[in-house]
Amino acid sequence: MKTIKAFAPATVANVSCGFDVFGFAVEQPGDEVTLTLKKEPGVVVKKIEGDGGRLPLAPEKNTASVAVLAFLEAIDRKDEGVEIYLKKNLPLGSGMGSSAASAAAALVGINHLLGEPLQRKELLPFAMEAERVACGSAHADNVAPSLLGGFVLIRGYDPLDVVGIPTPEDLYCTLVHPHLELKTEDSRQVLRTSIPLKDAITQWGNIAGLVAGLMKPDFGLIGRSLKDVIAEPVRALLIPGFDEIKEKAVETGALGCGISGSGPTIFALSTERELASRTGKVIQQQFQKLKLESEVYVSKINTRGAKVV
Structure with missing residues (x-):
């Protein structure tokens, strides 16, 4: 086999209370990468589609090629020749990973093209290195669920300790992406560098409650735990109408609603597909009132993660 195509899904990082330590994958949208082995050594980004010409073709700057370069070096095959064709179905600066x-x-x-020399979880450090190039921080709350699927807890980084959390069968995600762009660096700059102990205790309780709610499963507990007192209060200021959007989503019947990653995409969790779709329409209507176009995506939680097409 000389050519292969792979797909990796969008992700919701933070999941309200789980700032920088929690994330989950959805079914759609996602990016597609086609890789072809070539005789000449070196990794080449041949073409990128869907980015409007904004992403770098230089292999040391593009996240797809950076990840491949780190992988090849780790398995001692850095002289391998690889061509990469990237199809971007995910908008840039969307908060969807x-x-x-x-x-x-x-x-x-x-990894598949070269005979699966590494287990799926062993690929994480290379994806994190790509994140470092993209936004200056080698965080795993997007790459871990995109690679592994489902809900993922990043318990620690030194050493890397990633834990999969069981996903309730009847759980659906709504993603609404308004036509805004927020850079991760900008969203991080508005965060406080220290937090009151009272807020920290509240946040710890909510993240523990969210994990327990997923594992039991207890949808009421999940809903009560989807509250962020650290990042969301300041990041909400960057998203027009966020507080009213969140209120309307919960009124519609969603378990909870929050900012996906660093925004501006909004996520909501529901117990039925029809309810998740209705929630998406309500959020989209709120954006329309603000003269903002948006896309809505509804899916179950993706428990498989990235896959060979």
């Missing part, structure tokens, strides 16, 4: 999806798809593809 765009850079992570490109890296995850590339890694699953090259």
